Amino acid sequence: MLGADGVNLILAIADSGIIDTAVNDLIARSQVMAVAERRGVRASVKNHLLKWRGNVKKRMTNVCETERFQQELALYQEVIYWNEEQFFDEIHSVIKKLEWHSAFYLEARRLFDQNKNLDNPMFPHYFCDQWYKSLSDAIRQAQLTELETHKEKLLQDLYQRMETMKNMDAVAETGDENSAGRLWDMAAARLSKTDISVMRKHADFLKRNKGLQEIAEQLGRMAGEVYDPSLSSTPIEEPEAVEERSDQATDDIIGIHQSDDLNKLLPNETLFLAYPELEVIFYKHLVDKRLLSYRLQGKARTLRKVKTKQPNSLRADIEKGPFVVCVDASGSMNGFPEQCAKAMAYALMQIALAEKRDCFVILFSTEHITYELTKKDGLREASDFLSYSFHGGTDLQPVLLKSVDLMTSGRYQNADLVMISDFIAPEQNEETVKKVDQLKRHKNRFHAINLSKYGNPSLLGLFDHQWSYHPSIVGRIIKRS
Numbered sequence: 479m480l481g482a483d484g485v486n487l488i489l490a491i492a493d494s495g496i497i498d499t500a501v502n503d504l505i506a507r508s509q510v511m512a513v514a515e516r517r518g519v520r521a522s523v524k525n526h527l528l529k530w531r532g533n534v535k536k537r538m539t540n541v542c543e544t545e546r547f548q549q550e551l552a553l554y555q556e557v558i559y560w561n562e563e564q565f566f567d568e569i570h571s572v573i574k575k576l577e578w579h580s581a582f583y584l585e586a587r588r589l590f591d592q593n594k595n596l597d598n599p600m601f602p603h604y605f606c607d608q609w610y611k612s613l614s615d616a617i618r619q620a621q622l623t624e625l626e627t628h629k630e631k632l633l634q635d636l637y638q639r640m641e642t643m644k645n646m647d648a649v650a651e652t653g654d655e656n657s658a659g660r661l662w663d664m665a666a667a668r669l670s671k672t673d674i675s676v677m678r679k680h681a682d683f684l685k686r687n688k689g690l691q692e693i694a695e696q697l698g699r700m701a702g703e704v705y706d707p708s709l710s711s712t713p714i715e716e717p718e719a720v721e722e723r724s725d726q727a728t729d730d731i732i733g734i735h736q737s738d739d740l741n742k743l744l745p746n747e748t749l750f751l752a753y754p755e756l757e758v759i760f761y762k763h764l765v766d767k768r769l770l771s772y773r774l775q776g777k778a779r780t781l782r783k784v785k786t787k788q789p790n791s792l793r794a795d796i797e798k799g800p801f802v803v804c805v806d807a808s809g810s811m812n813g814f815p816e817q818c819a820k821a822m823a824y825a826l827m828q829i830a831l832a833e834k835r836d837c838f839v840i841l842f843s844t845e846h847i848t849y850e851l852t853k854k855d856g857l858r859e860a861s862d863f864l865s866y867s868f869h870g871g872t873d874l875q876p877v878l879l880k881s882v883d884l885m886t887s888g889r890y891q892n893a894d895l896v897m898i899s900d901f902i903a904p905e906q907n908e909e910t911v912k913k914v915d916q917l918k919r920h921k922n923r924f925h926a927i928n929l930s931k932y933g934n935p936s937l938l939g940l941f942d943h944q945w946s947y948h949p950s951i952v953g954r955i956i957k958r959s
Contacts, residue, residue, distance in 0.1 A: 480558045480565065480606040502531075519643065522662035527632075534628045538621040546579050547617060554613060558606050565602040582612035603759070639665040642857065645674045660831045664856045673861035677824070680864055684821040693927060693945050694825035698833065700923060700943075701798040701892055733773045738764055742771040799893035799922070800836035801826045802881050806899030807841040808872040815929040816868045818947060819898045822927060826896065827851045827860060838884070839863050842877035843870030874903045874937070875910060882913045885922050896925045897941065901933030906940060914940060 542551065553575055560568065573590055576583040585608060593601045642665035684691055734744065747769050750760035763769045803826055805819045823839050830837035830852050837856075839849045841863065849859040878897075885893050906914075914924060926941035931948055938944050 480560060480562075480602045519662050522660075523636075526662070530628075530632055534625060537628065538624050541620045541624055542617055544620075547613075547620075550576070550580050550582075550613060554606075554609060557609075560602075562599050562602050565605075566597070569605075580612075581616045582609050585612060600755075635666060638668060642667065642669060645669065646677070646857070660834065660852070664852070664854060667855045667858040669857060669861060673858075676861055676864045677857075680817070680821050680824045683817055684825055687818070687821065689947055690818060690822050691825055693947065694822060694829060697801075697826065697894060697896060697925060698829040700925075701894060731772050732775045734770050735773045736768045737771045738767040738769060739771050740764075740769075742774065744770045744772065746770075797892065798833055798835050799891050800838060800889070801830055802884060802890070802893060802895045803837065803839045804877050804881055804895065804897045804899075805839060805841050806843070806872055806874075806897075807866065807868040807870065808843040808900075809869050810872065810900055810902060811868045811929070815900060818929055819927075820864050822896075822898055823851075823863065824860070827856075836889075840877055840881065841866060842873065843868070844873055845870075846877045846880060872899065872903045874899065874901075875906060878906065878910060879913075882910070882917060885917050891921065893922045894925060895922065896927065898927045898929065899933075900930030901926065901928050901937050902930060903934060903937055905934060905936040911940060918942065 541547070553572065557565065557568075557572060569590060573583070573586045576586055580586075586605070589601075589605055589608065639662060643662060646661060646665070646669075747760065747763070750756040750763075760769075803823045805823060811819060823837075827837045829835070835852070837851045839851060841847045841849075847866070849863045850856060851860045851863070853859070874897075881895050884890060885895065918924065923943070924941045926938050926944045928938060928944060928946045929948070931946075933946075
């Protein structure tokens with residue numbers, strides 16, 4: 479064989495540490511820039527960068543799959559298996575094929591011109607060796623270019639998230655780590671000054687109306703107060719023997735690669751030692767860790783701690799479901815009730831962030847609009863919801879049926895539906911009542927926050943818990959069971 483096998487060229491570059499060194503250096507510098515005082519944000523930034531690291535390393539490793547490198551690698555792979563006679567016969571056509579896409583073309587022309595009249599048996603080996611180096615350098619440079627491109631995108635994303643976090647301190651002002659951490663995940667959304675102003679306006683309203691905050695906190699606790707043996711479990715860690723693939727175990731030969739391991743050396747590499755004039759090539763490949771060796775792999779058994787859940791009838795460790803907040807957006811809710819409804823939804827979003835729950839808001843009047851406040855671009859959704867103007871009439875049944883349909887899926891187990899309205903509407907039909915009762919039996923809870931003195935008592939009786947918050951007596955809370 480005239481040169482080193484090019485099949486594992488990309489893996490050889492990856493194994494050399496160039497990718498890990500570059501990415502780790504970038505992560506270290508980015509962490510210095512992005513670390514915030516809150517530990518929740520610091521952990522989220524670290525996880526964000528580690529995820530990016532994995533993605534960019536994969537992209538860099540796939541650089542060789544471009545058409546440019548595929549063609550040259552295929553040609554190189556073909557040439558190295560020629561004998562010297564065929565090489566001298568075909569070298570001119572090989573150089574011609576390199577003209578349009580290879581960085582090695584000019585060097586190949588120079589080498590050929592210097593040796594075209596010499597019948598030197600070492601020239602094919604030297605030519606392929608230089609070609610291999612050129613390919614290696616070109617792929618390494620392409621990988622570094624790919625890294626730089628994605629580094630710039632990452633830095634822009636980090637700056638955007640930090641700016642959003644700075645403007646959204648009111649959302650995580652309690653210093654809760656979980657709340658701040660989830661807010662970082664949502665901070666990619668670019669918010670205008672108007673968006674920030676709208677959210678701060680309702681945050682300030684919530685501060686001035688402590689009664690609303692108390693209702694929200696009671697709603698947040700209710701999911702954890704449910705005792706149900708079917709939901710109860712305690713997380714534990716147990717050691718377990720697992721089998722993992724290891725290059726240290728020598729069960730199977732899975733291929734060949736370049737190394738300096740003489741114990742796994744391919745027999746044909748020792749041919750260089752049979753000729754004194756070729757012996758120096760063998761030692762050069764040994765020093766450069768380029769001797770072709772068998773790649774061995776097997777399975778090794780190791781002990782690892784595995785997290786499991788064990789039923790515990792004495793302690794309920796219940797996974798809390800999402801909030802489904804249905805907000806009456808009819809014209810009768812204009813003014814103070816509208817502010818109360820939006821502030822309550824905003825408070826529940828903060829609780830959902832802190833408790834790693836989802837939070838959906840469904841605005842309803844004659845039609846309904848759904849917002850998911852805790853998804854990736856949830857801050858944008860929150861701004862759109864808080865900017866919505868209430869108008870139209872009250873039609874409670876469609877939104878209640880939509881919410882019931884949502885809560886029948888497994889994702890909504892142990893969910894809290896919160897209906898915020900003046901409840902000036904007729905009683906629900908028997909079919910709707912049956913669907914609600916069925917969900918109650920599956921540990922979903924239905925809450926009503928009444929913002930009027932004139933709510934329909936029969937309609938309010940559908941809900942497990944009721945709160946009345948009357949605009950005319952701000953700060954007074956009446957809770958009914």
